Amino acid sequence: MKLLHVDASPKSANSGSRALSRFFVDQLRAGLPALSVDYLDLAQEILPPITGLFASATYTPADQRTAEMREALAVSDALCARLLAADALLLAMPMHNWTMPAAFKTFVDTIVRSGLTYIATDDGRFVGTLGGKKVLFLTTRGVDLRPGSPFAAMDALTPALRAAFGFIGVAAPIFVDAQPMQFANEVERAAAVRRAKEDLAALAETWGDIEQQPALSKAG
Template sequence: MKLLHVDASPKQASSSSRTLSRFFVDQLRAYSPSLSVDYLDLAAEAPPAMTEIFARATYTSPEERTPQMRAELAVSDALCARLLSADALLFAMPMHNWTMPAAFKAFVDMIVRGGLTYVATDDGRYVGTLGGRKTLFLTTRGVDLRPGTPFAAMDALTPALRAAFGFIGVTDPVFVDAQPMQFAHEVERAAAMRRAKAELSLHAKAWSETEPRAALSRAG
């Protein structure tokens, strides 16, 4: 199994999302010793912001793109290639102001690409090309946004991730959310980490028991 592991927290040693993502990868490797990991740290390798040239280039056919357009798309092309070559996807991030961190939003802007991660069909539909890949979104939240809590309606992160990645073919992602973290007592933070680790252990075991459909389809 080849895993694309993406961290998006601007924090390093003190990052809970990074701690949990490393825990998941360690668990997965324990079950699948042959695991291959392609690691991307968006805090260290922040994708560039979209530009006018980038926007025009994405809607210009490849054979008509200028050298400047091709250069502008180079980072996006490389990121899309890394996504498409992976069998499974792990995206770890903190919630920032109720949604995704800026670096991860820039990443999303780079990977939602016509002709690469989605295609337009002759009958007017848009079909994502990332179907079949096991996908886990690991998030940490400052407050508790679980159903029934006062902040439950403030979760703009989960629907945004479902929408963006659903469009490019990720139809059945798993979410593991550690909450509350920042605005909580130590005992609550510890409980949130324990819950998240327990869920991650279960998902690591489940992932190891079946080969990703994408890998099987490529092998066939």
């Protein structure tokens, strides 16, 4: 399995989402020693902002793009290639002001690409090209946004991620949300981390079992 692991937290040592994403990779590697990880740290590898030239270039046929257009798309082209080459995606981030961090929004804007991560068909449909990949969204939330909580209706992150990645073919992503974290006491925060780790450990085992099934069937 080739995993694209993306961290989007601007924090380093104190990042809850980074700690949990490392935990998941460790759990996954324990069951899949041959796991290949392509790591992208959006706090270190700063993606360029989307410009008018970029927007124009994306909708210009490849054979008609100028040198400046090709240069404007170079980072996006490379990132889309990494995305498409992966078997599974681990996308880890904190919730910022009820939605995704700015760095991750730039990531989304960079990878939603006509002709690469989605195809416009002749009959007017849009077909994503990321179907079949295992996708985990790992998020940390400052408050508790689970159903029934006072803040439940303010979760703009989950629907935004479902919409953006659904458009490019991710039909059934998995969400593991550690909450509440920032605005919680020590007991609540510890419980949130424990619940998340339990879910991540179970998912890592499931992904490992699925990955090994083809090899086991061939061996039999």
